Amino acid sequence: MVSAGLEIMGLSMCVIGSLLVMVACGLPMWKVTAFIEANIVVAQTMWDGLWMSCVVQSTGQMQCKVHDSILALSHDLQAARALTVTSCVLGVVGMMVVIAGAQCTNCISKENVKVRAVNAGGILYIISGLFVLVPLCWMANNIISDFYNPQVPASKKREIGAALYIGWAATALLLIGGSLLCCSCPSSGNSGYSVKYAPTKARTSQNGEYDKRNYV
Numbered sequence: 001m002v003s004a005g006l007e008i009m010g011l012s013m014c015v016i017g018s019l020l021v022m023v024a025c026g027l028p029m030w031k032v033t034a035f036i037e038a039n040i041v042v043a044q045t046m047w048d049g050l051w052m053s054c055v056v057q058s059t060g061q062m063q064c065k066v067h068d069s070i071l072a073l074s075h076d077l078q079a080a081r082a083l084t085v086t087s088c089v090l091g092v093v094g095m096m097v098v099i100a101g102a103q104c105t106n107c108i109s110k111e112n113v114k115v116r117a118v119n120a121g122g123i124l125y126i127i128s129g130l131f132v133l134v135p136l137c138w139m140a141n142n143i144i145s146d147f148y149n150p151q152v153p154a155s156k157k158r159e160i161g162a163a164l165y166i167g168w169a170a171t172a173l174l175l176i177g178g179s180l181l182c183c184s185c186p187s188s189g190n191s192g193y194s195v196k197y198a199p200t201k202a203r204t205s206q207n208g209e210y211d212k213r214n215y216v
Helices: 002-026 075-101 111-147 162-182
Strands: 031-033 044-048 052-057 062-066 158-160
Touching: 002 075, 002 111, 002 162, 075 111, 075 162, 111 158, 111 162
Parallel strands: none
Antiparallel strands: 031 044, 031 158, 044 052, 052 062
């Protein structure tokens, strides 16, 4: 029961983490405009994401444009695209593997194979969390470096967007949930002490009849 509870808890955390990775991958708020000038009332706010850039007017109107060329993007955006998509794919594959080997399903009959499948799914989720952690830290490092770089003009300075915080939360869920799945162990089928009974030997008298002294 304890192992099954760990599997359910770990799988739930990993599924939520994978969904958050997909949300962070699609959101355009990886980089947002930094308000560092004296006048914080600006006419527009710029969002930069993996797939598009958006401009939000002060009136509430928003215009988005998809990135035309992949090669024209910066290296951190190119790496973030590849790693986040790979993380999403690993999350889906890990969910299928864990469900196939879970104790509450009958897809696999052998107990040791079920445990290995759950452990393999946990490893896939941990790798998925690491894959999404790399572009998040890389992007955050570039944003902070450009923000404190005096040679970068104020109009090009950016701040960390909401997508990065969502991605960090997803990474934590994937790493913790994957670790719980790796701790899964086979459930012991026999509880208590095993008692072995020795076979009784029938004693016979010399004339071939059963000895009456064996009766109780």
